[in-house]
Amino acid sequence: MAKALALLLDFCKAYDSVDRAFLYDVLRWLGCPVEYVSALQALHDGTQVRFLANGYHSRWAKVTCGIRQGCPLAPLLFLFVLEALYRRIDADSRVQGILLKSEAGMVQLKIGGYADDSASYVRSEREVGFILNITGEFALASGLRLDEGKTLVIALNADAIPDIAALPAPLQVQPVTKLSRYLGIPVGSVPDLEYTWQLARAQLVTRLALATRKIMTADQRSMVVTAVVIPKLLYIGRHQWPTKTQIEAFQRMINNFIWHARFTADTVEGRAWLSKQVAGLPRKDGGLAIPNLKLELLAHAAVTVNTWALEADTSMQIVGDVVSGAGTATKAQALYITPRHTPRPTQTPRLTESLWVTGVTLCNVYGGVVAVTDKADMVVALGCLLLFRGPLGLQWRGRRLIIDAAVLRGSLWNTYTNTEAAQYGVFCTEWMPYLVLSDLKLFSETGKIVNPRTRFWSICSPGVQLKDILHWKWAHEDRLVVTALGVILTKTMQRHIGYLLQLLLLNFPQMLQPGSHHGDIRYFTREEGHTTIRRGLNSDRQLVTLSPVLTKASEEPPVTSHRSLMNSMQRAVGTGATVTRVHPHPRLARMACLWIGTRAWKTPRKAYKAQIGAKTRAMGLADSNTRQARWEVMSTVAAAGLKTLTWRRLRRIVGLNPWGEQLLLRVKLHAISTYNPVTAGLGCPHQGCERIGRVDLYHVFWDCAAARTLREIFLVRWTAAGLRLASFEEAIFALALPSLPTKLLQFTGQFVATLPDEQAAALGGVVDRMIENCWSIGAALYLLSVWRWRVAHFDVLNDVTAAYHTAGLRQRLHYGFADATRDYPEDLPPLIGSRLSSIICGALGAGGDASPNPPPGGSHTYLILVAGTRCDQTRRCSSGIIILRIHTGSGNYRVLMARHKTYAGAKVTLSQGVHLGLLRGLRQSINNHWVPAHVMGDHAVALRHLLTRTPPRATHLQGDYWKTRRLADAADVRSWMIQHREHNSAAQALARMAQKAGHDMEWREHELLNSKQRWEGVKGYVCQDVKLWLQEHAKSIDSEIVEATV
Structure with a gap:
């Protein structure tokens, strides 16, 4: 040719x-x-x-x-x-x-x-x-x-x-x-590696020309590199494997583009504001996910070889053998992969001369199962038996070696094999002959890893498998008969074969269990009770029946790949069961799959990257934790808030631009400098802080006079809306509210109370999300304004007056709240969405409707007693409601309304009955201006959902929950008290009365006087319940929302 x-x-x-x-x-x-x-x-x-x-x-x-x-x-x-x-x-x-x-x-x-x-x-x-x-x-x-x-x-x-x-x-x-x-x-006839990569560089410079001119953050440029640069370089590397110098040059180009917006390998002035290890972390770990070209190429090589070894057909396997370059020039050697079971190296692997050689090395190191903890100790323990019980029985008879391994049997052997079976699954003895000796890593009886190339030099050649040098079969119990297959058998080779088999038995004690060299096809189905059929592959790769005798299963053509084996087994099993997975067979696959458990031997790129880059990731996490620990020294409260700040959280802040996201990430990672170029020191440029000297980030964003001025502008709106927190520090740095403002909830609840029940239920948590979005964007804008005011001092042309920057924050808050409240679902009617936006913005001073004035308070408060009980019949429950007006000074009370009602339905629950009963009571309180109100009940689940503003998981219960929650906001419910049933007797008596009466009843204040007989059974409990509520309420009078359990 x-x-x-x-x-x-x-x-x-x-x-x-x-x-x-x-x-x-x-x-x-x-x-x-x-x-x-x-x-x-x-x-x-x-x-x-x-x-x-x-x-x-x-x-x-x-x-x-x-x-x-x-x-x-x-x-x-x-x-x-x-x-x-x-x-x-x-x-x-x-x-x-x-x-x-x-x-x-x-x-x-x-x-x-x-x-x-x-x-x-x-x-x-x-x-x-x-x-x-x-x-x-x-x-x-x-x-x-x-x-x-x-x-x-x-x-x-x-x-x-x-x-x-x-x-x-x-x-x-x-x-x-x-x-x-x-x-x-x-x-061409002679490929030019240098020219190929120079051309790739020129093409990427052209493609990134617009991106280098467009103002983007480092995170945005990192995503551009991931989407544009890395795929192209991996495609070229698949055909023209790069050298170490080329990889380093392109990595410099990537770093310069991300940090300095210049795709060049030359030295660029300036430095990155984040260390290489932290910047390379995934975004879920707080990094920028800056690609590592070497890591990407290593994972690409590993995935390519791994996929070939498991899924390639016969033709592609031959092509892989030729491309790998193993063997002589006329006939390539069959390439097999032997994943090691020893601990993986800690250092980052190197790139070798080609993609194929690199991929084979990585698959050998990272393609297997993760070693059992203390695997070496288990081998050492089993080896100690050879010292106490005596050595293995090794007897040579010509080319045959008879091994008596009875000394290894016992409780230690059982524990060893059971531990590995629990972690890995079933051991596949049919794969043992296909292990490549030169790539096999074994523990010695002392716990050290043996290098087969030096220890077994007489029988170890590149690419030689165990089946090429020896063959074994199982005799009676704990005995193996091994045949040496070499043309020449010397004394040295006998010693090496004997010691090799000893190490194999110590590292793979499952070899003592009798197995088969035919290699059953191991498959799985979802159907319970399926009768497993025994099928195998002969030397011609044709499907054969293994039981009761070895016969050809059908006249189908030979099986050429793992995928065709799946199809053949599905036809053999029939239509009564679905084959979900087939374990790789040694006559088809090229990777030794010794264990058959829940893992898939085809390893994805993400898993390879995680294993190869584990050391770099650990260094990045350690550096990130060290940076965040600096906040612990300055303020534990601020550190607790910043700890919850993740990329996912930042990306979900409505109205925050990419530059704001980047600055907040830098604040969290303490990757921002307090250097003052005016004074050439780490000082504060604001008036009144010049004499402090060296300052930290906590001073910049919290203690500085400028920060206090801007923070007052931000918080005055929220305190007016009813937000009461002991400290706002953690809430601001976390950009999240621990609780919602009561007045703001009351204003929105009064509007929701006017909506039909269907629309009120459809709102769900939209109102809560609107308010939370307003706080998030407001806190973020406050932090950004603090930093903007600080850096304004570094240019003499900037306006650094307080009036300018406070007015700027007010304007940004105005537009930020408007953007945050307009981010409602598309299925929400626009009129309702815009009305809610107007109410929230108006309450926060960002335009919109004027906040409604609550009714004037007095010396009276209102208490709603609620209870529910199940009926004797299934799918039926009842609720009882009592509304009272209580004089807070004297404790005198008057019953304003009492009601009991029965509910029936296919999905009705007791929790739903309590919600529906309370819904009626809240609606009456709003219509009659019986506000503010307090709620006491005995159904802990239903009231705790309302107290913590957590909707129930069941979808059919969420509509009634949200209607009740919104009406509670409108009624300005001040406390939720959960009592046992014996301390909520009045409402319980009403609920039981609904079961006996068989119909619904409702009494008003004047009607209760005419229903003495029916009311007398309940009246006696009211005084007791009110007295107990007053006692518990007095203990927690300082808290607006109380959960007291007696």
């Missing part, structure tokens, strides 16, 4: 020239259903187009050929058309192609392609004419005509170019020094 050529075929107007009739014929030929072909034909028949030129449309023109550009189906349909060409070339015996040979077999590669880019491989220049003849016939049938002028011919052996005869015009062999673009990569 010295004159082998690659023809990079180029079709003229590929998508637009496909003959549709030929497309439909190919689909039928490939076995597509008639309905599917008819549907595609309906999509393409009758299509018309017109052109737009200078704002004018042309007439409509019919389209009779081609497939639609931009249609998701178009690439697949085009591949179906090319499939006919590919099969025609593969079937032509005159085209010999190139041969790829390995120990796994041979592949005759003639044609390959990706989308509309096809490449044909010929063994000599004589076959080029055959390819042109076939493509000519294909053009007549399909309409796809080969553009011979743009078709490239590349010699796979550069030294043979002078000996290649002339090709049919206009084709000619590409010169050695020339490179052409194919699939986005410069290709």
Whole structure:
């Protein structure tokens, strides 16, 4: 194959020239259903187009050929058309192609392609004419005509170019020094690695030209790199593996672009405001997720090899063997991966000479299971048995070694195997012969890791597997018969084989359990009670039945990949069960999968990145914690608030721009300097703070006179709205409210009380989120204004007066509250949303409606007693409500209303009954101005939901909950008291009365006088309940919201 050529075929107007009739014929030929072909034909028949030129449309023109550009189906349909060409070339015996040979077999590669880019491989220049003849016939049938002028011919052996005869015009062999673009990569007879990466650099500079000019934050540029730069470099690295120097250069470009908006490898003035380790952390850990190119390339290599080892078919396995470069030049060695079970190294792995070698190394190190804790100690403990009970029985009889391992049996062996079975699952003995000895890492009896290449040098060669040097079978209990397979067996080799088997038994004690070399296909189904069938694969990769005798299962073609094995097992199992997972089989996969548990051996890129970058991530977390610990020294309260501040929290603040997000993150990570360029020190530039000297961030954002001035402007609005907190410090730094303002809830609740029940229930937690959003954006704007006022002193042209910056904060709060309250769901009626926004903004002094004035208070307060009970019948419950007016000074009370009601329904619950009963009582309190109110009940779950403003999980209960919660806000409920039933007897008696009466009743104050008989049973309990409420309420008079349990 010295004159082998690659023809990079180029079709003229590929998508637009496909003959549709030929497309439909190919689909039928490939076995597509008639309905599917008819549907595609309906999509393409009758299509018309017109052109737009200078704002004018042309007439409509019919389209009779081609497939639609931009249609998701178009690439697949085009591949179906090319499939006919590919099969025609593969079937032509005159085209010999190139041969790829390995120990796994041979592949005759003639044609390959990706989308509309096809490449044909010929063994000599004589076959080029055959390819042109076939493509000519294909053009007549399909309409796809080969553009011979743009078709490239590349010699796979550069030294043979002078000996290649002339090709049919206009084709000619590409010169050695020339490179052409194919699939986005410069290709030629001799690839130029340096030129490929220089071209990638130039292309990225062009693509990022706009991003470098646009003002963006470091976090935004980090996302640009992740979305634009990294995918391109990984694609190029897949074909042209970079050197260490190139990786370092591109990493400098990435860092310069993120921190300085310049995509260059040159030194840039200035420094990053965050350390490399912290900036590289994921955003959920408080970092900027700045990509690490080396880590990305390592994970890319590992995933590529891991996927190949588990899912590749026979042809792709042979290609992988050849690409890996293992073995001789004529036949590549079969490549197998042996993941280690020893502890993983702590240092970051290195990049080797190619993607393939790097990926194999990483899969060997990180592709296996995580070692059991104290695995080495378990091996040492088992090895100690050989000292106390005696060594293993090793007896050589010619080439056979008889091993007596009875000394290893016992409670220690049982504990060892059971521990690994609990963590890993079932041990697969059929995979043991496929372990590569040179890559196998074993613990010695002293707990040290043995290097097989030096310890077993007489039998260890690169790529040699255990099945190549020995074979074992199980004799009677605890005995193995091992046969050495080498041509020569020396005394040294005998010693090495004996010690190797001893280490294998210590590291994998499951070898003592009799197994099978046939390798049962281990599969899983969801169906309980499924009877497992025994199937295996023979040497020809055909499905065979293992029980009761070894027979061929069917006349199906050989199984070529893991995916086809899944399909074959599904057919063998039948339609009564669904095969969910099949364990990789040693005759199909190339990665030794010794354990069959819940894990999937196909490891995703995210897992590889986490394992390879574990050390860097640990350093970043340690640095981040150290930075945040500085706040603990300054203020534990502020540190507690900043600890809850995450990227997710910042991103959800309505109205906060990216620059604000970045500044708040810098404040949290203490990644912001207090340097004052005016005084060239770490001082405060504000008037009154000049003499303090060295200041910290806590002084800047809290203790400074300017911070106090701005904070007063921010908090005066919230205190007027009813917000009462012992300290606002944690709430401001956390950008979150521990409790909502009572007056603001009352104003919004009064509006919600006027809405129909359906609309009030549909509001859900919208009002709470609006108020919380206002606090978040307000606190963020306060912190930003403090910093803006500080840095304004560093330029003489800036206005640093208090009037200017306080007015600026007021204006930003005005627009910030408006933006935060307009962020309501789309399904909410606009009139309701705008009205709620107007009420909240008005209460916070940001425009909108004037806040309604609450009714004047007096010496009386109102108490609502509520209770619920279940009826004897299922799906029925009842509630009792009593509303009283109590004189806070004397304790005298008057019953204003009493009511009992029964509820029935398929999903009615006692909690729902309490909500509905309380809903009626609150509505009466609002309509009659019996406010402010207090609530006492005995249903802890229902009242605790209302007290903590936490909706129930059940969806059908949330509507009644939110209606009750909003009316409680409107009624200005001051306290929620949870009592036992014996201390809420009056409302309980009413609820039980509803069960006996069988109908609903409601009494007003004047009606109670005329219903003495029915009321006397309840009246006696009222005085007792009121007295107890007054006692408990007096204990917690300082708190507006109380939960007291007697």
